[in-house]
Amino acid sequence: MSIVTQRIRDLVKKAIADNKVMIFSKSYCPYCIGAKDLFDDIHVDYxxxxxxxxxxxxxxxxxLAEMTKQKTVPNIFVNQQHIGGSDALKSAYDSGKLQQILKDAGINAKL
Structure with missing residues (x-):
């Protein structure tokens, strides 16, 4: 059982702050792979x-669970805004919301 220390919280916050698109992932997770593939498909660095x-x-x-109330991966942030997981990302993409979030962040996507 690991304990969430301030060092860990700071590491998470710094990763989110330092990257326009930040994905907390597990390499073997098919939902994580799908989320990364979506960003690859629209030519957005993450x-x-x-x-x-x-x-x-x-x-x-x-x-991340403490911060976002989301216990699963992927846990996705764009411009420090919590997007959610794979389903939320796909929904934002399908609705055009992701395009607006990326545009507001100054990120050019090929949608």
Whole structure:
């Protein structure tokens, strides 16, 4: 059982602040792969932190759950705005909301 320390919270907040598109992911998760593929398809750069490959992955996932109330991956942020997971990303894409969020963030997407 890992404990979420302030260091972990700070790591998560810094990753979100330092990257226009931040995806907390697990490399083997099909929903995470789908989310990354969507960003690849629209030519949007992102930073993915693979929690299963990070020594503090479990604690990072717990910190994200505290922050977002979402316990699953992918956990996606655009311009420091929490988008949600795979279903929320797909819904935002389908509705055109993602295009507006990206535009507001100064990110050019090929939609």
């Amino acid at each position: 930073k993915a932190l693979e929690l299963n490959d990070h020594k503090d992955g479990e604690a990072i996932q717990k910190a």
